[in-house]
Amino acid sequence: QVQLVESGGGLVQDGGSLRLSCVASGRQFSSYAMGWFRQAPGKEREFVVCISRLGDTIYYADSVKGRFTISRDNAKNTAYLQMNSLSPEDTAVYYCAADYRPLGGGSTKRSDYDYWGQGTQVTVSS
Numbered sequence: 292q293v294q295l296v297e298s299g300g301g302l303v304q305d306g307g308s309l310r311l312s313c314v315a316s317g318r319q320f321s322s323y324a325m326g327w328f329r330q331a332p333g334k335e336r337e338f339v340v341c342i343s344r345l346g347d348t349i350y351y352a353d354s355v356k357g358r359f360t361i362s363r364d365n366a367k368n369t370a371y372l373q374m375n376s377l378s379p380e381d382t383a384v385y386y387c388a389a390d391y392r393p394l395g396g397g398s399t400k401r402s403d404y405d406y407w408g409q410g411t412q413v414t415v416s417s
Contacts, residue, residue, distance in 0.1 A: 293317040293389050293406040300385060300411030303377055307415070311372040313387030313408060321345070324390040324397040325363055325370040326404060329383035329413075336386070341397040342370065348397050354380075377415045384410040 299311040313325065326341035340351045340361045349361055360373040370387055388404035390397065398404070 293320070293323065295387050295389060295406055295408035297385065297387050297408045297411040300413045302414045302416060305378055305415055305417050307377050308373070308375045309377065309413060311374070311385055311387075311411060311413075313370040313372075315368045315370075315389060319393075320368040320389075321365040322391060322393040323405075324348075324392040324395075325361075326388045326390060326397065326399075327361065327370075327372045327385060328388060328401065329381075329385045330410075331383040334383075336401060338399040338401070339385070340372065341390070341399065343395050343397045344392060345395065348395065350397055350399055352399075374413070377413075379415045379417045381413060382415050383413060385413050386410045 294316045327339040330336040342361045358376045363370045387408045389406040390404045
């Protein structure tokens with residue numbers, strides 16, 4: 292069992308930055324790929340970015356490529372999402388998720404993720 296707790300969301304102006312954190316409790320954090328998804332009002336939850344268990348494979352959604360950066364610190368059981376050049380279109384609840392992949396790699400599919408955090412709200416004002 293893995294529990295995930297996100298933090299770092301908030302209100303930021305257009306063009307601003309935020310850094311989200313996702314702390315995992317439980318065993319074997321380093322056996323999980325970690326992903327970030329987001330859900331805007333009235334829309335489906337969508338993939339943002341994921342990172343493999345050792346950080347050697349990363350996939351970004353086209354909409355955030357070049358602006359967002361994912362990282363992880365396995366010693367701290369924490370994944371991070373650095374978000375720069377934010378725009379109102381990035382407004383959403385952001386969720387971190389864990390996907391058990393001891394052999395490495397990552398997934399962009401929601402259904403592949405085993406555990407989810409409660410989400411943190413990110414609001415970008417224009």
